[in-house]
Amino acid sequence: MDKERALEILKEKGYKCTSSREAIIDVFIKNDTPRKANEILDMVSRITPGINFSTIYRNLDLLIKLGIVNKLNLEDGFSHYELSKGEHHHHIICKLCGSVKEIDLCPFKEMEKEKLEELGFEPLEHKFEIYGFCSKCKHREN
């Protein structure tokens, strides 16, 4: 998802391309890693000073609804937001520094799905999160 496409989607659906929205999208473009709402506020504030939390949240909700952004609920209890990628992916999360990285492997396709069928469950989406130590943190023992 690039900026042009994001703005195009907004326009298509009848939403205005406001400076806040553009700033939020810019911040996502510059950040390849999922961010919390307060981090997004901080970064957007540098572009659009005075922007309010309610604007951030309202626009994040909108961008999620439009499929431009998606939201992760990680173990830390916060919502993390990232730009939607074309490619399906999952995440590895460091238990020490909290960093979140994408991995483009997906275990769902390799998985034996008979159990879901037995239960009559119709899968639509799935999340796979791996928690552990990232390369920077795995040698410091604390």
Add this chain to the structure above:
Amino acid sequence: MDKERALEILKEKGYKCTSSREAIIDVFIKNDTPRKANEILDMVSRITPGINFSTIYRNLDLLIKLGIVNKLNLEDGFSHYELSKGEHHHHIICKLCGSVKEIDLCPFKEMEKEKLEELGFEPLEHKFEIYGFCSKCKHREN
């Protein structure tokens, strides 16, 4: 995890076997599906009337720390708590009724882990959640 084992762990680690703790464990034993804190309060209240939310939360945290209970952060934004099972498992979550069921298949062991190695990431735990329609909900279109 059965009740005797849970109480044993409490004792071993020097925590008291209070009536609240016993009631919370009882509720978990009777419920094979993950529950939210307010549901746990409701159910425990029937056994121990007057029990307070802070007692629920404090004890859930303790039981988590002792490995008796574990906590899921699902897409609905709430924490869900379940009794720790010996067997490793994951969850299927219905997007309509919100029901959560365990599945005992794990895609991690089948997964090619080279990408994690490339990134120098040391995996410790992982979560796999499948969202979709459960057998009861998949035929009602709303």
Add this chain to the structure above:
DNA sequence: ATGTAAATGCAAATGATTTGCAATAAGGAA
């Protein structure tokens, strides 16, 4: 039975997120 520390209840604090409402800005029409 008693003493002591741990556990609980209560009420207030916290912190992320949401909402109502009045002021402002985007973007189409004149």
Add this chain to the structure above:
DNA sequence: TTCCTTATTGCAAATCATTTGCATTTACAT
């Protein structure tokens, strides 16, 4: 460009799950 309409924003207050401080109570070892 200017004007108009409606969506969007800022602000402050409300929500709602969860946490915390403190005085009281309880578990359980002596």
